[in-house]
Amino acid sequence: MARYILNRTIQAVLLLLGVSIISFVIMLLAPGGPTDFLIDSSMLSGEDLAAIRTAYGLDRHEAVQYWKWVSRVVVGDFGTSFHTGRPVLEMIMERLPATLALNLIGMVFIYLIALPTGIISAVKQYSVFDYTVTLITFLGQAMPAFWLALLLLYYVGLKVDLPLSGMATYGVEFKEVAFSVWLLDRVRYMVLPLSVVVLTGLAALTRFMRASMLDVIHQDYIRTARAKGLSELRVITRHALRNALLPIVTLFGLTFSVLLSGSVVIERIFSWPGVGQLAVDSILKRDYQVVMAFNMIGAFMVIAGSFLADMLYVVVDPRIKY
C-alpha cells in the first residue's frame, strides 16, 4: 500500500510537470502577450512597454521564464497577476466559494436524482417509466447548457421574479441580516444557475447508472440469487446494487475536478462570480500567471479525483488490493 501511494505520487508529480510544460507552451503560442491587453496600451510608448516587459521578466528566454515559474510554484508561490497586481492564489481563493457552492450543491442533487432514477429505469426496463426517462435524458444530453440557461432566464426567471444574474443582493451579508433572510436571498439567486447545472448533469449520470444496472441484472450471479428464492427487492438491493454502483465510483473520481473548475458557460450567463469566469477573463487578457495557476489546480484536482476513486475501490470492492 505504501509502495502504491509512493508510485502514485511520483506519477502525479511527473504528470503535473507535463501539464505545466504543455500549458506554458500553448500560452506562448497564443498571439499577443499580457502587455497588449493593458487598458491604455495604445497610449504607452514603445519604451514604456519594453520597460514593463523587463520588469515582469517577459523579455527573458522562454525556458528561463518557465524555470523561474517552476521554482516559485514548488514553494507555493503562484506569483501575482499582471493586471490586478494581486497574488494569484488570493484571487482564485476569493472566487472559489461561489463555484464550490454551486457545483457541490449541484452534484448532491444530481446524484440524489440520477442514481435512483437510473436504477428504477433499469429494473423496470421497457416500462413507461423507463421510456420516459430514456427520452428525457436523450433530450437533456442533446440540449446545450447555454440554450437551457437562456430558456430558463426567459420563461422562468422573468415570469417568477427571480434574480437573473449575480449571487447575492448587495448588502445582504451573513453577519448583517437574519439568517433566514440571508438564506432566502442566496437560494433565490441560485435557483436558475443550479437548475442548469443539475439538469445538464443529470442526463449523463442517469444513463450511466441505468446501463450499469442493466449490465448487472443480466449477470449470472443475479440468476443465482433468484434461483435461491430471494425476493426481487432483495435481489436488487442486496445483490445487484453494490455491483452496479462500482463503475459510478470511477465516474465520481473523474468528475470530481468539475467541483472547482465549474462551468464557464453557466457562470458567464448568470454572472456567477466563480472561478470559471476568472479563468476565461485571464485567458483573454493573457494573464499568464493566473492561467497557469488554473491549469495546475485543474490537473491536481483530476489526479486527486482519480486517486480518491482508487482508494474508494479498496473499500467497496474486495477484489481490489494495492
Added chain:
Amino acid sequence: MPDVLIDVRNIRTTFHIKEGVVPAIEGVSLQIGRQETVAIVGESGCGKSVTALTIMRLIQSPPGRIEQGAVIFEGEDLLKASEKRMRQIRGNDIAMIFQEPMTSLNPLLTVGFQIEESLILHQSLSKQEAYHKALGMLKRVDIPAPEQRMHEYPHQLSGGMRQRVMIAMALSCSPKLLIADEPTTALDVTIQAQIMILMNSLREEMGMAIMLITHDLGVVANMADRVIVMYAGQVVEEAPVNDLFAHPQHPYTQGLLLSVPRLDARVSKLNTISGTVPNLLYLPRGCRFNPRCSYAQERCQIESPGLTQVNDAHSVRCWFPLGMMGGKKQ
C-alpha cells in the same frame, strides 16, 4: 417410474426478439422420479437450459414467455403458482447450479454470506445457526480450511472450489430436486470427475433427484438412470441409460454416440453429425432433423413425427426408428 417427483407436460417457451418469435422449446414433456438422476443431452442451443429455467420459472421476461404446459411438482402446477409460492420452492425444494462457477457467485459477498442467505430465508435459522450449518455444508463438499473460506470472497477460490461452494449453497436446504446445468463444463477434466463423484455421493446421502444437463456422454453413462435427448427445442428420444447406449433409436442419438472418441475404436475417424443445428426462426418442414439425417425419406420432409413408444421405458420421435440394430447400423 413408481413415484414421480416432477412431471413436465408439454411446455412451450418462446423468446420475442426483433427478428421474430423464437420457439426455444416446443412441447417438451419429461418426468423425474424421486431420487432419480435424469440426464438431458443435446447440442448447444437445443433448449436444455430453457427447459431448466422454465421449470424454475426463471425465464427472463421480456423477451421470454412460457406459453403453455404444466410443471407438476408434488401435485402442484408450478406454472400456475404465485410468485410468492415460487420463491418458497426455489432454493428450498428445487435448487439449481449453473455452468459458470466463475460468474455464478456474487463477487462482492463472502462465501459464507451467500450460503447462509438461503438458510436464513427458507429455514428461518438465526445468523448463528446459519453460520454453523453453512460451515457444515462447506465441510461436506470437501472444501479445505472451511472456517477460513467462509470469510473469503469468490475471487479467492479456484473454479473447482467455487463450484463446490455452489453445490454447498444449492444443497444447504436439502432440496428434493437439484437441477445441474452443465455443472462441470467450465472445469478441467480431473476437477470435473471430482465434482461428479461429489454430486453423486451427496445425492445418495440426501436422497434427492438430479436433472443433469450435460454434453459429456461419459458422465451420462456413469451417473444417469435415464437419458433425455433434445434436438432443436424438442425431446427426440428418451430411454434408460443402458438401453439408450445399446440401442439408440433416433438417428440423431446414434450420431451423438458415434461422435464420442473411444479408446477402443476400430474406426479411426471421429464421426460427427453433418450440417448444423437449424435456426429456430426458420425450422425445416417435417422432422426438424431431416436435413441432417442420412436416413431421411420423403415422409420426413413433409410430416413431423410425434413421440412413439418403442417399449414402456423407451420412446422416440422418428418415422423410421433404427430398431434393435440401432447401435451398430452405420
